[in-house]
Amino acid sequence: MDTSIFLAKFWGWYLIIFFFILTLNPKRIKQIFTDLKDEKFLIISSFVAIIVGLLNILFHNIWEPNWKFIITIIGWLSLFIGLSLFIFPKRTVKTLEIINVKLVQLIYMLLFLVGVFLLNIVYGILPM
Numbered sequence: 001m002d003t004s005i006f007l008a009k010f011w012g013w014y015l016i017i018f019f020f021i022l023t024l025n026p027k028r029i030k031q032i033f034t035d036l037k038d039e040k041f042l043i044i045s046s047f048v049a050i051i052v053g054l055l056n057i058l059f060h061n062i063w064e065p066n067w068k069f070i071i072t073i074i075g076w077l078s079l080f081i082g083l084s085l086f087i088f089p090k091r092t093v094k095t096l097e098i099i100n101v102k103l104v105q106l107i108y109m110l111l112f113l114v115g116v117f118l119l120n121i122v123y124g125i126l127p128m
Helices: 003-024 027-035 039-059 067-087 089-098 101-123
Strands: none
Touching (some): 003 027, 003 039, 003 067, 039 089, 067 101
């Protein structure tokens, strides 16, 4: 299977599942912000984000002006956020605290649409 197709399936399903989890249980959003104040959670989260971002970039660092660019950006964002949480934990958490619940819901709605777009590319549900 092509790496781009595999990652489009992975990120598409991940974003849609995460969207529904947060939609059905919005308390999770506040819990994530609360948990970011716990240093152990912060370190584990940053390690996971770094690993996922680095693997995504190593296997898929395509800068073409098409849907593959979205997958590359997701990888770079994951790596950047993971490194920020690990290197500058307090500053990054303070920056994340500025984001209120409404803005987080808007971001997750946009990520849901990206997930639907990626799955549409893979499965060809709607013709483009």
